[in-house]
Amino acid sequence: MGAIQALRGTKDILPEEVGYWQLIEDKAREILAKAVYQEIRTPIFEQTDLFERGIGEATDVVGKEMYTFTSRGGDKSITLRPEGTAGVVRSFIENNLYAQGGVQRLWYTGAMFRYERPQAGRQRQFHQIGLELLGSSSPRADVEVIALATDLLQSLGLKSLKLDLNSVGNGEDRQNYREALVHYLIPYKQELDQDSQDRLTRNPLRILDSKDEKTQKIAQNAPKIIEHLGDESKRHFDTVQQLLTDLGIEYQINHCLVRGLDYYTHTAFEIKSDDLGAQATVCGGGRYDGLVAELNGPDTPAVGWAIGMERLVLLLKQLQQAPVHQPDFYLISRGKQAEAQALVLSQKLRSLNFTVELDLSGSAFGKQFKRADRSGAVACLVIGDAEAVNQTVNLKWLASGEQTAVAQTQLLSSAEKLNQKIQQLRSP
Structure with missing residues (x-):
């Protein structure tokens, strides 16, 4: 039998790339915590009905893209989540989070x-960071979430960002616009791509989002939804624009x-980067005031967004090297007693918040020293037979080559001074 490989559309995230992922996640935690967003973790599979009702059966996601299977008991249809919002809303309802009153600010990743x-930046298993603000119909909520997405992307060093904005109005606005759009498109039916011809009766607004050039x-000359907004929707959209300004x-x-999803109302937005070519959208979101009620929860306005991690990592690779976590100490030892002491010393140093890489090879000192040089460590600690007998360690600063013999107890007791010196040597 041949070697087992990862399935098509899935990808291993290897150690040399994980630094980018951790950087994004750490920045998200930092920025969203300042705005008092709390992390929520929902299951990766849900009842299929959640997505059919929440996202919309006429959407491409539900119609073509979901991974759906029957439970082993044969009594439920289950789907791997294709997006994060529906699951968060289901949890919001099921766990009575609305009973706490006020606004719920939640974020997730997974x-x-x-x-x-x-394709590049798009896999069948992909990852998102997203947030949901539930309980406010104010245009300020729309602008808060847009501002946080902008803050996050800029904090990662992205500069060539463009915010696209539109309003899809409320249900009545969209129905009026739908009729006008279909009336405009019908004479062009045979010129539309096949997907758009199918959408003409099921979901005509999605034709505007077609990637087919013709x-x-x-669509460029189609009626504009902004021309079909009612007074309330116009006021909301005007306020969003003023607050952004x-x-x-x-x-x-x-x-x-x-x-692409049926649950959007009023504000819709995307943040794009020129650096990704055809796959330019990095963040997408908008308001979805009817979704909670559609899923049998209380009438609750809401707004949110999601950022595609894979696309963001592609951008970061163009901008910077992956963050590298280099050890403070590389610990070398040879001989039975020395190796036992090295293991104990490494754990004690780690308990003092030092990063320690312990060489487990048992090879000759020369080979271990070469690995120490390649490790990026600031200093090398060496325990041989003589050091083991005397309970000492040889401390070598790798950049200068300076080395001294130190009692192991003294090394541990001088942790604060050691840390200060390591930070100084790490500084550019």
């Missing part, structure tokens, strides 16, 4: 699953921006 053609040209966040109106 794997999602969609069956589509794998369909895009036709107040914060100094630049944006452009994209009349073809509708987002």
Whole structure:
């Protein structure tokens, strides 16, 4: 039998790349904590009905892309989550989070699953960071979440960012617009790509989001949803634009921006980067005031976004080297008693918050010293037969080559001074 390989559309995240992922996650925790968002973790599979009702049966996600299977008992249809919002809303309802009153600010990170053609930055198992603000219909909530996404992306060093903005109005606005859009598109039906022809009766707004060039040209002259907004929706959208201006966040109106899921209302937005070519969208989101009620919860306005981790990592690779976690000490030993002492010493140093790589090879000192040089450690600690007998350790600063013999107890008791010297030597 041949070697077992990862399935198509899945990808190992190897140690040399994990640093980018940790950087993104750490920045997200830092920035969202300042705005008092709390992390929530939901299951990666849910009842299929959650996504059919929440996302919409006429969407591509539900119609073509979900991984759905029957439970082993044969009584339930189960789906691997294709996005994060529906699961968070289900948890919000099931756990009565709304009973706490006020606004709930939640964020999540994890794997999602969609069956589509794998490409750079897009896998069948992919990962997102997202947030959901539930309980406020204020335009300020829309702008808060946009501002936090902008803060996160800029804190990671991204500069060539563009915010696309649109309003998809409320249900009545969309119905009026849907009729106008279909009326405009019907004469062009045979010129539309096949997917758009199918959407003409099921989900015509999604035609505006088509990637087919000919369909895009036709859509450019279509009626604009902004022209079909009621007074309330216009006021909401005008306020969002003014608040973004107040914060100094630049944006452009994209009349073809509708987002791919049925639950969106009012504000829809995407943040794009020029550096990713055709797959330019890094963050997408908007308001979804009807979703909680659609899933049998109380009438609760909400707004949120999701950032694709894989695409963001692609961008970061162009901007910077992966963060490297180098050890403070590389600990070398040879001989039975020395190796036992080295293990104990490494654990004691780690308990004092030092990063220690213990050489477990048992090879000759020369080979261990070469590995110490390659490790990026600031200092090397050496225990041989003589040091083991005397309970000492040889401390060698790798950059200068300076070395001294130190009692192991003294090394541990001078942890504060050692840490200060390590930080000084690490400084550029």
